Amino acid sequence: xxxxxxxxxxxxxxxxxxxxxxxxxxxxxxxxxxxxxxxxxxxxxxxxxxxxxxxxxxxxxxxxxxxxxxxxxxxxxxxxxxxxxxxxxxxxxxxxxxxxxxxxxxxxxxxxxxxxxxxxxxxxxxxxxxxxxxxxxxxxxxxxxxxxxxxxxxxx
Amino acid sequence: xxxxxxxxxxxxxxxxxxxxxxxxxxxxxxxxxxxxxxxxxxxxxxxxxxxxxxxxxxxxxxxxxxxxxxxxxxxxxxxxxxxxxxxxxxxxxxxxxxxxxxxxxxxxxxxxxxxxxxxxxxxxxxxxxxxxxxxxxxxxxxxxxxxxxxxxxxxx
DNA sequence: GCGATTTACTTCGAGACTCGAAGCAAGGAC
DNA sequence: GTCCTTGCTTCGAGTCTCGAAGTAAATCGC
Numbered sequence: 001x002x003x004x005x006x007x008x009x010x011x012x013x014x015x016x017x018x019x020x021x022x023x024x025x026x027x028x029x030x031x032x033x034x035x036x037x038x039x040x041x042x043x044x045x046x047x048x049x050x051x052x053x054x055x056x057x058x059x060x061x062x063x064x065x066x067x068x069x070x071x072x073x074x075x076x077x078x079x080x081x082x083x084x085x086x087x088x089x090x091x092x093x094x095x096x097x098x099x100x101x102x103x104x105x106x107x108x109x110x111x112x113x114x115x116x117x118x119x120x121x122x123x124x125x126x127x128x129x130x131x132x133x134x135x136x137x138x139x140x141x142x143x144x145x146x147x148x149x150x151x152x153x154x155x156x
Numbered sequence: 157x158x159x160x161x162x163x164x165x166x167x168x169x170x171x172x173x174x175x176x177x178x179x180x181x182x183x184x185x186x187x188x189x190x191x192x193x194x195x196x197x198x199x200x201x202x203x204x205x206x207x208x209x210x211x212x213x214x215x216x217x218x219x220x221x222x223x224x225x226x227x228x229x230x231x232x233x234x235x236x237x238x239x240x241x242x243x244x245x246x247x248x249x250x251x252x253x254x255x256x257x258x259x260x261x262x263x264x265x266x267x268x269x270x271x272x273x274x275x276x277x278x279x280x281x282x283x284x285x286x287x288x289x290x291x292x293x294x295x296x297x298x299x300x301x302x303x304x305x306x307x308x309x310x311x312x
Numbered sequence: 313g314c315g316a317t318t319t320a321c322t323t324c325g326a327g328a329c330t331c332g333a334a335g336c337a338a339g340g341a342c
Numbered sequence: 343g344t345c346c347t348t349g350c351t352t353c354g355a356g357t358c359t360c361g362a363a364g365t366a367a368a369t370c371g372c
Contacts, residue, residue, distance in 0.1 A: 006274060009288055013288065020170075060174075061175070061177075116294065117165050119294050120162075132169065135273060136168055
């Protein structure tokens with residue numbers, strides 16, 4: 001009865017995430033990051049406009065106080081800076097520093113290398129990507145870690 | 157450059173896990189569980205022989221002190237009990253109580269319902285299951301949350 | 313048998329994460 | 343200008359996680 005595909009998929013997906021987290025923890029320590037701060041750093045794509053605290057909190061499924069804490073960690077380590085948004089002076093945007101960009105690249109590289117998905121054939125990976133993309137699209141648009149390639153996003 | 161399938165897959169998979177966690181948190185509170193304790197409860201399949209603390213810790217990617225803490229939580233809530241393993245009196249096996257079985261069922265049901273994967277067509281789900289199973293198989297056998305259907309496991 | 317080592321687990325203390333409540337400053341309605 | 347809302351921060355409490363140290367049982371070497 002444990003063999004229904006949905007259960008297998010949910011468990012496998014979760015297991016793969018945990019395994020990946022477990023494998024990268026050591027490398028993250030060298031970068032003075034934890035899983036939480038590394039995830040926050042990952043969520044700031046230098047190719048996109050700098051996200052506000054609120055946007056970032058939504059991306060990370062966490063609340064404002066928690067994000068303040070995480071960003072403080074990154075600021076202390078010199079990986080990001082806070083800027084006041086000129087269009088709304090209540091809002092602070094989080095900007096990667098030069099070193100932050102480098103460290104973020106390293107986090108991504110290590111994570112992709114260590115992921116069990118790294119062992120997939122390109123063809124298998126493409127099928128997987130297509131399915132997962134569809135699944136995410138169906139859940140309704142998220143505050144975008146992944147900015148919708150053909151997208152209608154009006155980021156300014 | 158963000159479009160390579162591996163990155164998309166790793167991010168999507170992680171995102172889906174987080175989204176699922178976020179969605180079930182409220183329901184778990186009613187069961188007096190957190191994500192960590194719910195995960196521990198999930199990892200104890202009543203159809204398999206009761207796992208030792210060590211086996212359970214391996215399944216959850218956590219260490220011994222942490223597992224002690226989690227099992228204590230579950231014991232306090234009446235969902236599991238510790239038994240001394242007759243074959244090795246150093247070892248304690250974790251056994252679901254009657255209520256523990258019921259609560260575990262509920263955790264699984266809620267999680268599967270709330271998972272973004274729940275929206276997949278059966279055919280899509282099967283393809284996904286096949287791929288993920290292959291990915292996990294390639295990473296080497298884990299201490300088994302998922303006991304290898306055709307398996308050669310000698311559980312005694 | 314008996315001591316030394318290893319293994320399974322627990323306790324303890326510290327650090328990291330997360331949240332709700334409360335507070336502050338800026339924007340918007342009127 | 344006043345009231346309300348929004349974005350963020352600070353604070354305090356609770357949860358999670360780990361390493362270090364300790365206990366008990368098993369195993370090894372003899």
